[in-house]
Amino acid sequence: MEGEIILVAHTEGLNGLPQECKQTVDLTNGHSNHKPEVNGVAPGHAIIKEHTNGHSLHKPVPISALKQNGLLQSLAAGGDQLKLNTEEVNSEVERAREEWDALESIQPVLPEELAPSPLIPFNEALQHFQTTDLADFLKNIQPTIRRTGLAAITHFLFGPPRLHKELLEERDLVFAIAQCSLDNGQPVHMRVLQTIYKKLTGNRNDCPRLGPHWENVGFQGIDPATDLRGTGFLGLMHTLYLVMDPETLPLARDIYKLSQHPVQNFPFSVMSINMTRIALHALREEVLSKECNRRQQVVAVINDFYAATFLHLYQLWKNEQKTISDSGYVLKEVELFAKKNPKQILRRLEAFLKERRTRIGHQASPDSLSHSNRSPSDRGSSLGTQGTKEGKEMNFTGVCELPAEMEGEARLI
Numbered sequence: 001m002e003g004e005i006i007l008v009a010h011t012e013g014l015n016g017l018p019q020e021c022k023q024t025v026d027l028t029n030g031h032s033n034h035k036p037e038v039n040g041v042a043p044g045h046a047i048i049k050e051h052t053n054g055h056s057l058h059k060p061v062p063i064s065a066l067k068q069n070g071l072l073q074s075l076a077a078g079g080d081q082l083k084l085n086t087e088e089v090n091s092e093v094e095r096a097r098e099e100w101d102a103l104e105s106i107q108p109v110l111p112e113e114l115a116p117s118p119l120i121p122f123n124e125a126l127q128h129f130q131t132t133d134l135a136d137f138l139k140n141i142q143p144t145i146r147r148t149g150l151a152a153i154t155h156f157l158f159g160p161p162r163l164h165k166e167l168l169e170e171r172d173l174v175f176a177i178a179q180c181s182l183d184n185g186q187p188v189h190m191r192v193l194q195t196i197y198k199k200l201t202g203n204r205n206d207c208p209r210l211g212p213h214w215e216n217v218g219f220q221g222i223d224p225a226t227d228l229r230g231t232g233f234l235g236l237m238h239t240l241y242l243v244m245d246p247e248t249l250p251l252a253r254d255i256y257k258l259s260q261h262p263v264q265n266f267p268f269s270v271m272s273i274n275m276t277r278i279a280l281h282a283l284r285e286e287v288l289s290k291e292c293n294r295r296q297q298v299v300a301v302i303n304d305f306y307a308a309t310f311l312h313l314y315q316l317w318k319n320e321q322k323t324i325s326d327s328g329y330v331l332k333e334v335e336l337f338a339k340k341n342p343k344q345i346l347r348r349l350e351a352f353l354k355e356r357r358t359r360i361g362h363q364a365s366p367d368s369l370s371h372s373n374r375s376p377s378d379r380g381s382s383l384g385t386q387g388t389k390e391g392k393e394m395n396f397t398g399v400c401e402l403p404a405e406m407e408g409e410a411r412l413i
Helices: 070-077 079-105 122-130 149-158 165-177 187-201 212-217 234-244 249-259 268-284 289-295 299-319 324-340 342-363 366-372 376-393
Strands: 004-012 018-028 031-038 045-052 055-062
Touching: 122 165, 122 187, 122 234, 165 234, 165 268, 165 289, 165 299, 187 212, 187 234, 187 249, 212 268, 234 249, 234 268, 234 299, 249 268, 249 299, 249 342, 268 299, 268 324, 289 299, 289 342, 299 324, 299 342, 324 342
Parallel strands: none
Antiparallel strands: 004 018, 018 031, 045 055
16 A cells, blocks of 8 residues: 655754654555655755744745855754864954954054154243233232332342343243243143153153153152242243253253262252242342343343252252251252352352363364353353344233242242
8 A cells, every 4th residue: 555654753953952853655566765854844955934824834945045054054064064163163253352352452543642742942932931922920920029118228229230121021021931830731831841851861752741750850749730839830941941951951960860869869840949939039139130231131140040059059968968858958058148149159050060061071072062162151142142132022011920929939848
C-alpha cells in the first residue's frame, strides 16, 4: 500500500532551540524514499511565516535567496566555522571599542596652542600703556606727598628739587601703571606674565594662567594678581625689565637662585614687588627727582633704582645669611638706605654690572661689548627714549591707581 509514514523527532537545533524533524517515507514499489525535514521544511528551504486571521502559515523559501545574509553564510559554514567567525567578530568589536575610547580621549588642539607666545620686550610692554586710555585712573593718582604748613615750607626750602615740568607726564604714567591690575583679556598682560616665568625657569612653553606653578617663581598662591595689590602692574613691569635686559638678567637669575636656597629661601616675586613698592615711594617722596632731571627721564631712572635696590637686598641677604624670618627687618633696612642714598645705590649697581662685564669680557664679541659697555643711565635712555618721545606727542589721558587703603608693602608669608 502506497502512502507516507511521517517520523517526528525533536532535536536540539542551533542556538539551543528545539527542532522538529520529520522524516517522510514514500513507499513506492516496496521502496522507501526518505526525505528528512527540519520543522516541516525540506533542506535548502527556509520558512516564512505569514499571519492570516490569526493563523500562521509556513512557506518554504530557498536559502540561496538569502545568501547575502552574513549570519546565514555562517550557519551554512557549519558550527566550527560559526564559532571561528564569532571570535573574529568579537575581536574586531573589541578593537573598534578600544580605538573609539582612544579617540574620545584626544583633546582638540587649538591653533593658538600650537606655538608658545613670543617673549615681550620691556619697551613693547611700555608702549602698550602709552597708547592705552588711562583717563579714569589719572584722577586718582597721588604723584607727590601732600604737605601743609611748616612741613611744606621746609620741603620747599631744603628739600629735593622739583621734577621738571616736561617730565610730569612720564611720572604720571608710572603711577598709572602702578594702579593697573592684571587683566586676563589683555594679550600684552599675559605675555608679560609668561615671559617672566619662562626667563626665570627656562621653560619654553606657556603655562596655565592659574596654578601652583606660580609658586615656583615666588608668588604666594595660584594667582599672581593677588600679590600685585600694592604696586599694580608696575610690579610685573619691573620684573620684566630685570629679566629682559641682557645686563641685568644674570643678576635676576642670581637672586632667583638664592630664593631657592634650602635655608635662605624667600619668595622671589613677592620680594621683587617689595622693591617696586620702595621705588614708588622714593619717586612720590621726590627722592629721585634730581636724578630724573639730570637724565631727563623717569621710567629709566625708576627701573634702575628698582634694580639697584634689589641688588642691595640680594647682597645683604646672601652675605649676612638672612632667612625668611628676617624679612621684615631686612626690608625696612633696605628701604631706609635706598631712600637716604639714591645716588650711592645707583652707583653700586653701575659698578656691579661693570665688574661683571669685565669678568666675562674675554668671552664676548666686540659687538656685544659695545652694547654692554653702556652705563645704566645709557641703557635706561635707550629703553625710555622711544616711549618718552612718543609719549610727548600723545596725550596720556589716564592712569590707574589703587585706593589709598590698598597701598602699602607687599607682605611676605
